[in-house]
Amino acid sequence: MLSQNVIRILIGISAGTLMMTTVPAAVRQKNAADAAVNQIRDVLDRQVQAWNRRDLEGFMEGYWHSPELTFYSGGTVVSGWEQTLARYRNRYQSEGKEMGHLEFSAVKIELLGPSAAFVRGRFYLKMASAESSGVFTLTFKKLAGGWKIIHDHTSTG
Amino acid sequence: MLSQNVIRILIGISAGTLMMTTVPAAVRQKNAADAAVNQIRDVLDRQVQAWNRRDLEGFMEGYWHSPELTFYSGGTVVSGWEQTLARYRNRYQSEGKEMGHLEFSAVKIELLGPSAAFVRGRFYLKMASAESSGVFTLTFKKLAGGWKIIHDHTSTG
Numbered sequence: 498m499l500s501q502n503v504i505r506i507l508i509g510i511s512a513g514t515l516m517m518t519t520v521p522a523a524v525r526q527k528n529a530a531d532a533a534v535n536q537i538r539d540v541l542d543r544q545v546q547a548w549n550r551r552d553l554e555g556f557m558e559g560y561w562h563s564p565e566l567t568f569y570s571g572g573t574v575v576s577g578w579e580q581t582l583a584r585y586r587n588r589y590q591s592e593g594k595e596m597g598h599l600e601f602s603a604v605k606i607e608l609l610g611p612s613a614a615f616v617r618g619r620f621y622l623k624m625a626s627a628e629s630s631g632v633f634t635l636t637f638k639k640l641a642g643g644w645k646i647i648h649d650h651t652s653t654g
Numbered sequence: 655m656l657s658q659n660v661i662r663i664l665i666g667i668s669a670g671t672l673m674m675t676t677v678p679a680a681v682r683q684k685n686a687a688d689a690a691v692n693q694i695r696d697v698l699d700r701q702v703q704a705w706n707r708r709d710l711e712g713f714m715e716g717y718w719h720s721p722e723l724t725f726y727s728g729g730t731v732v733s734g735w736e737q738t739l740a741r742y743r744n745r746y747q748s749e750g751k752e753m754g755h756l757e758f759s760a761v762k763i764e765l766l767g768p769s770a771a772f773v774r775g776r777f778y779l780k781m782a783s784a785e786s787s788g789v790f791t792l793t794f795k796k797l798a799g800g801w802k803i804i805h806d807h808t809s810t811g
Binding site: 567569570571572573574609610611613615617619630631632634636638648650651652653654 | 724726727728729730731766767768770772774776787788789791793795805807808809810811
C-alpha cells in the first residue's frame with residue numbers, strides 16, 4: 498500500500514508539473530509579450546521626450562551602450578554607442594544646428610522571441626528653418642538593463 | 655519487489671528524460687543555429703545569382719510572398735510582395751534601365767531566436783553607365799517555405 502501511495506504521489510507530481518508548465522504557460526507568455534511591447538514603447542516615448550528637451554544623453558539611453566551598436570543611415574555605417582552620440586551631436590548640437598521637435602508615427606512593434614523585437618516607424622523632425630522626415634527600422638534586444646536598440650537603420654526622403 | 659521495480663523504472667525514465675532534454679539540447683540548438691545561418695546565407699546567395707542573370711522573380715523568391723512584406727528605402731515605404739516586385743521592375747527593367755551586376759559584402763547574420771534573424775550588409779551595384787552602393791538591414795523569419803525576408807530597409811549613399 499505504501500509503495501502504491503508512492504506511485505500515486507509520483508503520478509500526482511507529474512500531473513501537477515504538467516499543469517504548471519503547460520496551461521498557464523500560454524497565459525504567462527501572452528502577459529510577457531504584452532509587457533515587452535509596452536516596455537519597448539516606453540523606450541521610444543522616453544527617447545522622443547528626451548530629444549524634445551534637447552537631452553541627447555537621455556535620448557541615447559534607448560541604445561545599447563556598446564561598441565557593437567550599429568547605426569545605418571543614408572548608405573553609411575556608424576559603429577558604437579559613442580560614435581552614434583558623436584554623430585547626433587555633430588548633426589544637431591554643433592554650431593548653427595538645432596534639434597527641433599521630434600515625432601514618431603506609425604510605430605509597429607513586433608516581437609521575434611522572448612528577448613528580441615523589431616520596430617518599424619516614421620519620424621518627423623520640425624526645425625525653425627527646415628523639416629526632415631523618413632522611416633526607421635530598429636532591432637531591439639532585452640538586455641540586463643532592459644530593452645535596448647542594438648541596431649538602427651534610418652532613411653530620409 | 656514489483657512496486658520497487660516500478661519506482662526504479664519511473665526514476666529511470668525521469669533520469670532518461672532529463673538526459674535527453676538537457677545535455678543534447680545544447681548540441682541540437684548549436685546545430686540548428688548553424689543550419690539556420692547557412693540557410694539564410696543560401697537565400698542571399700540565390701538572390702545575388704538570380705539578380706545577375708536578370709531573373710527578378712528568382713530574386714524575389716527570397717522575400718515573404720505576402721501583402722505584409724515591407725520594403726523601406728530612402729524614406730519611402732512599399733508594402734506587399736507584388737508592390738516590391740513592381741518597384742524593382744520599374745527601377746531596373748523598364749525602358750532605358752539596366753539591372754547591372756550585384757554584389758553583397760560585409761554580410762552579418764544574427765539569429766534572434768529559433769525562427770527569426772536579422773541581417774546587415776552592404777550592396778554594390780555596377781551598371782554600364784553608373785554604380786550604386788549602400789547598406790541593408792533585413793528581418794528574416796523561418797516560415798513554411800523556409801527562411802524569408804519579411805522586412806527590408808535599404809539606403810544608398
